[in-house]
Amino acid sequence: MNVLQLTTKAEATYVTNQVRALADLGVESDVVEVPNGSGSDGRSPLDYVRFCRVVRDELSADHDLVHANFGLTIPGAIAQRRVPVVTSLVGTDLMGRYGGATKQLTRFCDEVIVVNERMRELLPGDAHVIPYGIDVEMFRPTDRAAAREEVGWPMDRHCVLFPYNTERPVKNYPLAKRVVEAASERLGEKIELRTITGLDYAVIPTYMNAADALLLTSHREGSPSTVKEALACNTPVVSTPVGDVPERISGVEHSATGESVDELAAALCDAVTADGRPNGRDAVRDVSLERMGGRILDVYERAVEGEAPTVDGSIRRASAD
Numbered sequence: 001m002n003v004l005q006l007t008t009k010a011e012a013t014y015v016t017n018q019v020r021a022l023a024d025l026g027v028e029s030d031v032v033e034v035p036n037g038s039g040s041d042g043r044s045p046l047d048y049v050r051f052c053r054v055v056r057d058e059l060s061a062d063h064d065l066v067h068a069n070f071g072l073t074i075p076g077a078i079a080q081r082r083v084p085v086v087t088s089l090v091g092t093d094l095m096g097r098y099g100g101a102t103k104q105l106t107r108f109c110d111e112v113i114v115v116n117e118r119m120r121e122l123l124p125g126d127a128h129v130i131p132y133g134i135d136v137e138m139f140r141p142t143d144r145a146a147a148r149e150e151v152g153w154p155m156d157r158h159c160v161l162f163p164y165n166t167e168r169p170v171k172n173y174p175l176a177k178r179v180v181e182a183a184s185e186r187l188g189e190k191i192e193l194r195t196i197t198g199l200d201y202a203v204i205p206t207y208m209n210a211a212d213a214l215l216l217t218s219h220r221e222g223s224p225s226t227v228k229e230a231l232a233c234n235t236p237v238v239s240t241p242v243g244d245v246p247e248r249i250s251g252v253e254h255s256a257t258g259e260s261v262d263e264l265a266a267a268l269c270d271a272v273t274a275d276g277r278p279n280g281r282d283a284v285r286d287v288s289l290e291r292m293g294g295r296i297l298d299v300y301e302r303a304v305e306g307e308a309p310t311v312d313g314s315i316r317r318a319s320a321d
Contacts, residue, residue, distance in 0.1 A: 001026070001027045001028070001064045001065075001297075001300060001301075001304070002027075002028045002029075002030070002062045002063050002064055003022070003027055003028070003029050003030070003063065003064065003065055003066070003067050003300065004029075004030050004032060004055070004058060004059055004063045004065075004066045004067070005018075005019065005029045005030065005031045005032065005067050005069060006032055006034070006051075006055060006066060006067065006068045006069060006070075006073040006076055006077055007031060007032070007033055007034070007069040007070060007073065008033065008034050008043075008069075008070050008072065008073065009033065010031050010032075010033040013201055013225065014069075014090070014132050014225060015031065015069060017132070017133060017134070017135065017289055017292075018069075018133075018292070018293070018296065019031065020289065021133060021289040021290065021292055021293030021296075022293050022296060022297065024290070024293060025293050025294065025297050027293075027297060027300070029067075030058065030063070032054065032055065032058050034047065034048060034051045034072070034073060034076070035047065035050075035051070035054070048072050048073075048075060048076065049075065051073070051075070051076040052075055052076050052079035053079075054076065055076040055077065055079060055080060056079060056080050059080050059082065059083070063083055064083060064084075064300075064304055065083045065084045065085065065086060065110075065300060065303055065304055066080065066083055066084075066085050066086070067085075067086045067087070067088065067300075068085060068086070068087040068088070068109070069087075069088050069090075070088070070089070070090055070093050071087070071089055071093030071094060071098060071099075071101070071102030071105065071106075072093060072098060072102070073087075074087050074102070074105040074106070074108070074109065075105065077109070078105070078108045078109070084110040084111075084303040084304055084306065085108070085109045085110055085111075085303070086109065086110060086111045086112075086113065086299055086300060086303050087105075087106060087109045087111075087112055087113065088113040088114075088115075088130075089102065089106075089112070089113070089114050089115070089119060089127075089222075090115060090222045091115065091116075091119065091220060091221055091222025091223070091243060092170070092220070092222070094114070094119055094122060094123075095119070095122070095220050096220075099122075103122065103123060103124060104124075106123055106124070106125065106127075107124060107125065110302075110303040110306055111128065111299045111300075111302060111303045112125070112126075112127040112128065113127065113128050113129075113130050113296070113299060114127045114128070114129055114130075114222075115129070115130065115131050115132060115222040115223030115243070115244065116129060116131065116222060116223050116243050116244035116247075117129055117244070117247075118243070118244075119222065128295070128299050130292060130295045130296060130299070131223040131228075131244055131287050131292070132222075132223050132225050132228070132287070132292065133287050133288055133289040133290070133291060133292025133293070134225055134228045134229050134232060134284065134287060134288065134289065135288075135289055136232050136281075136284065136285070136288045136289075138202075138205055139204075139205050139208065139228075139229045139232035139233050140205070140232060140233060140281070141209065141233050141234045141277060141281065142205070142206075142209045142233070143209070144209055144210060147206045147207075147209035147210035148210040150206050150210070151206055151207055151210045153192075153194065153210055154192070157189075157190060157191070157192050158187075158189070158190075158191045158192065158212045158272040158273075159191075159192045159194050159210065159211055159212055160180060160191055160192065160193050160194065160211060160212060160213050160214070160215050160268065160272065161194050161195075161196070161207055161208065161210075161211035161213070161214050161215065161230075161235075162176050162193055162194065162195045162196075162214075162215050162216075162217075163195070163196050163197070163204070163207065163208075163214070163226050164195070164197060164216075164218075164226075165197045165198075166195055166197070169219075170218055170219050170220060171217070171218050172217045172218055172219055172240075173195075173217070175217040175240075175261070175264075176193060176215050176217040177193060178261050179215065179217065179238075179261055179264040179265050179268060180192075180193040180215070180265075180268070182261050182262065182264075182265035183264075183265040183266075183268040183269050183272075186265055186266065186269050187269050187272075187273070191268070191272060193215070194207075194211070204229065205229070205233060208229055208230050208233040208235050209233050209235065211230075211235055212235075212236070212271065212272040213235065213236040213237065213238055213254075213268060213271035213272050214226065214227065214230040214235055214236070214237050214238070214239075215238050215239070215264075215268065216237065216238070216239035216240065216242075216245065217239070217240055217264070218239075218240060218242050219240075219242070220242050220243070221242040221243035221245065222243050222244075223243055223244045224242075224243060224245065227239065227245055227248055227249070228248060228284045228287055230280065231248065231249070231252065231255070231280030231281065231283050231284045232280065232281050232284050233280070233281075234277035234278055234279070234280045234281050235277070235280065236252075236253075236254040236255045236271035236272075236274060236277075236278050236280070237249050237252070237255040237271075237280070238255065238256060238257075238258070238264055238267045238268045238271050239256075239257050240257060240258070240259065240264070241257040241258075241259065245257060248283060248284070249280075249283065250283075251279075251283065252278050252279060252280050252283050253274070253278035253279055254270055254271045254274040254278045255267075255271065255278060255280065256270070256271075
């Protein structure tokens, strides 16, 4: 099978991991990124309209389907009527500024993939829930002292990892700072909040293993890979109850969600003082890259075997998994 993959960021980890997982199953992917344009944030609505022509030019007779990764790429995918369309929604595209438009655009897609159950409930039709997969061989437990020495963190303090861009409002870094301050006061000793962004992906497992806990304070998420990557390293996770995080950490020792500063601080104190590492790795065995790739390929096959969508949006939609 040959797939034309549409994305807003070709080098995004979730895209490259997906392409790699599918390649292992014999799926060839050609990745096309929405070009940067005239908008203040890099792209304007007009740029996405122009992308429709780019997709038509890139689509060849060898392609079996188009996969629109992110809601705003759907118009480019459905602008052609030759092959079926699969879309994957990541979270912000359905729950953010353009969520209403995204919801309506899914009616013109043969198959829809979302990353958590809540997103499926927001859609007018059925969808497949397929969380992002992670490389469980790359993300695995290693010696914390050795990892901490490698990243240059102090050995005599609790260090909490916030692996996000602190300038992104949705990640809510101010809340993370308040939580760590409250946890330090509760514990009676300083807890250091360590932030990383823009690093080579290959070094992220070392930071995950160096941390006493991962802290996520986002306003909203879909299926954050960082949470699953931390769990695969047996690093505790403390988070707001967003996306599929509550499901992921259910039953994992010293990992918890909370909505208030006090709840999150109490959970963070428990996480950083835990005796030994939790059983997080057991909780992510079902979200390996291999598992994700196989489930996406199943969706592709359903789309190819079904009828192409019509312009009025009356399509065959598979039953949800």
